[in-house]
Amino acid sequence: MRKKLHAGVSLLLATSVFASPLVLFPQATYALSVEDVSADDTDTDEETEYTIEFEIDKALSAGDIITVKFPSGFKVDKNLKPRDVILEDDDGDEYDIYDVSVSGTTIEVEIDEKISKGTLLILTIDGITNPKSKGDYKISVKTSAENSFKTEEITIGGKNSSSKSGSSGKFDVKLGNSNAGQETSISLGRIKLSTKLREGKTITVTFPDRKMLPSSINRNYVEVNGERADRVTISGSTVRIDVPEDADGDSYLEIDFLKSAGIENPSSGKSYVIEVEYDKKTYKSDSFEIKGSSSSGTSSSAFDVSITNSSPGARTSYTLDFNLDERVAYGDRVEIEFPSVEMVPPVISSANVTVNNIAVSGLSVSGNRVSFNIPSGFSSTNKMTVRFAELAYIINPRTPGSYEIVAKVDGKTYRSKKFDITGNTAPAVPVDNSTATLALSRATASTPTGLQVGIKGLGKPLTRGQDFIEVVLPVGFTVPAYVPANTVTVNGVAANYVGVRGQNLVVFPAQDIPANTAVQINFAETAAIVNPATTGMYSISIFSSEEQGVLFARPVNIVALNGxxxxxxxxxxxxxxxxxxxxxxxxxxxxxxxxxxxxxxxxxxxxxxxxxxxxxxxxxxxxxxxxxxxxxxxxxxxxxxxxxxxxxxxxxxxxxxxxxxxxxxxxxxxxxxxxxxxx
The missing domain is CATH 3.30.457.10 (Copper amine oxidase-like, N-terminal domain)
Structure with a gap:
């Protein structure tokens, strides 16, 4: 619809240029243009969903912010989550959202992927409550690429507000199953229409929770006035239904979704409302009750864990198969807690973690926990497979035994079935690190320093790219968030990878290192480690991923910088x-x-x-x-x-x-x- 409008404008401009060769157009500047602002319900003091259409004239990148500012009088749900916001183009293709934050009536949406210049965006935001007073209100929008807001006006409480838009009364909702989180058939109506149904026109049904809907619905499972629907499409929490031929001319509307349509009840037991729109008139249902709750607490459904190598300490892929109590959808947050911090590297690329074969977004690591967002393109489902590829560098526990993984999916806790780590680990070779050395290239306070670690011998071998040496710097030292691998050498060879875990530096050698072999690790000053600002003695400790306990610890003396x-x-x-x-x-x-x-x-x-x-x-x-x-x-x-x-x-x-x-x-x-x- 909007693309045709823009094409027409472009044609008109082109015609003007050819007809008037001396016409000069000002040089284009980057500017956002707001095309339309609409609400599902424009009554006063009603909670509703807002849709904002705007075109960007400068490309956006991951991490950029779209800011929407509602004027005084509006209320914005302070607990908005990425799943409450949909960002798509006018072709219906959704974009990943990393985070949503709310401050008063201002919403900031952080995107997680690139958006091309000239894209017409459609931003849908749930959880907005209209002002209590009637009037015209200006909604403002800007992106990280703009210095000022662009506005569009909407009328609240006017003649065409949704609850007064031609409905002769509310309609009934009948559920085949009223229990929370369960699949059900749904019957809507009868609705007395203000205008008659016409073949091919669209009926829009808005559900109270987008997670009620599957990714698609077969038209055979939807009936309009007893006739099979012509076409059924889904966008967010909305189902669009084309009027079939045999319903043409009817002055009433009844919609039946069969159980096979795959619609689920909301996960919380409370009252809900469904809205139906036809020919620019909106009709609201009577509230209907959902029994019980499935949205919090701990699930009794245990998930499977599969690993490709069950040996102690082995690097392996992990596959987690969930049969969830309720659907998971784009934007939901997932947290995977492994049995120990030693299993998880300090940094994991999102390309090496997938959910239902789609790379996750917004991945972060904290200790033994890995968190991520369900990405766009994910079909809403209660069957979820999370896979950590071998390149994610997850390693098995070092000790044989039975273990479990704990997961939180959109706030609900799931526990895995037990999985076994089997086999014996070779005993450590006796080594003496009493004469091991540790030195700073500079010992003055607040000074960038290099670090030299001289290990006399390892009790167990290190496998390249898998095992690591961990250097624990005490509080006071400044440790950068990222250390380039080419600033660290292990026995003269650049490290395979260097991770940062709080005050700890995790060095993965690029070569195998046998047991009872001396190891020299050198951090260049360009690694950006900075000595403490306070003078005194500090202790630095050295660990190996393959051995329990500290290899050795050495004091360093930080002296005043007399400069x-x-x-x-x-x-x-x-x-x-x-x-x-x-x-x-x-x-x-x-x-x-x-x-x-x-x-x-x-x-x-x-x-x-x-x-x-x-x-x-x-x-x-x-x-x-x-x-x-x-x-x-x-x-x-x-x-x-x-x-x-x-x-x-x-x-x-x-x-x-x-x-x-x-x-x-x-x-x-x-x-x-x-x-x-x-x-």
Missing amino acids: VGFKANVASYTKNGATHALATAPIVVNGHTLMPASFYRDGLGMSVTWNNTSARIVSGNTTMQFTVGSKTATVNGQSITLPEAVQLRNNIPVIPLRAVAERTGYQIIYVNGIYTVYR
């Missing part, structure tokens, strides 16, 4: 805890820091003289001569090229810092916006 600190564009420096003024602020030119000549004298204690055209710095046996405006300097009479020319600021030369520091024995570090010069 001079400063910030770019701030006319002062800090030394021995005191702040001192500078004649002019440090500047950064093309990535190079330039310092006033007085800094080298007052901050670093060098002998310095200067005027408006030159500067001379003497430190020990090194004499450096600089000329304002020149990139050429001399060191003990030998010419050198500076990275940037010396400048004159506030009547004082400013000189490249690194050129001086490197020739006078000083080092420079940069942490959290502060430069520190020390030696």
Whole structure:
């Protein structure tokens, strides 16, 4: 529908261009356009579902935000979840939603995949309550690509509000089974229509919960006034039914969904309402009651666990087969809890975890728990197979025995049947790590450091890409969220993979390492580990994935950094805890820091003289001569090229810092916006 509209506009513009060759069009800018805002119910103080259609003129990426702002008077369910929101294009193709957050009447929808420029999006949001006062209200929309909101108006409580839209009264709902979470037949009506049925026109039935509906319904299982429906389609919580030929001209409406249609009752026992729309008139059912509840607590249905290798400590694929108490649908959250933290790597790619053969979205790892969202394209069902591929790096428990896995599916807990880990593990070879070593490349506080670990021997072998060495850094050390594998070597070979688990660094070697073999692990300073800001003794521990207990632990002493600190564009420096003024602020030119000549004298204690055209710095046996405006300097009479020319600021030369520091024995570090010069 919208595509035809846009095509027509494009044709009109094209015609105008050919007819008027001198017409100039302004250059296009990125702007979102809101096409339409509608609600299932526009009565005052009614909870309803809103649909917002808008076109984006700039592509969106995973992590971008779509923001919808309702004006004062509206109420938004603060517990909205991704399953309460549908984002699709005008072809009905859904997009993955990673998260939904609510602040007052503002909703932020974080998308989990790329959306192309020029896409017409249809955003459906449940759980919105209309204002208590009648009137015209503006709904605002923007994305991460826009700086301002675009608005569209909707009338609340007007003449065409849904509860007053031509219905002669509410209609009955008859259920074949009224128990929560059970499949049932449903009969709706009789409804007295304001206009007669016409063959091919669409009847829309909106259910109170999208999880009531299967992914599709065969038209043989739906009847309109006793006749088989012509066509039946599903979108979210809505079923669209085309009027069959033999119902043409009827002034009433009865809809029957047979049990074979696969519709399930809601999972919570309370009152619900179904809405039917025909020819722009909406009819509401009487409320109907669902008995019992199946939405919380612990299920008695145990799921199967299959593994491809049952040996202790083996890396293997895990397949979990669920027969759920209720349907699971796109956006639902699943949490899998493995028996121990040692089984789960710190990072798992979502490409290596599937649900019903579709890669999951929004995957995260916390200890022994792996959580993810049901992805788009998933057909609503109560049969779910979760598979962790071997490349997910899940490993079996180290000790033979019977184990179970616990899963939470949309808040409900399921326990697996017991699965067995069998076989014997080889005993550890006796090793002596009493002389094992551990050293930091820098021991000064708040300083990026390298780390060298020297293990004298392993009691058990390590298999490449599967087993690991874990380095436990105490609180105070800064550990980055990601460590590139090429910044860590194991016996001279770049690591296969390096994971981060809190303060722990998990190193997977790229080669097999036999038992009783020495292991040297080197973390480069570019791994971005930073020493604690507080001086004192700290203990670092080393573990192997194949052995129980610590291999060894060593203390390291963090000492004070007796340096001079400063910030770019701030006319002062800090030394021995005191702040001192500078004649002019440090500047950064093309990535190079330039310092006033007085800094080298007052901050670093060098002998310095200067005027408006030159500067001379003497430190020990090194004499450096600089000329304002020149990139050429001399060191003990030998010419050198500076990275940037010396400048004159506030009547004082400013000189490249690194050129001086490197020739006078000083080092420079940069942490959290502060430069520190020390030696």
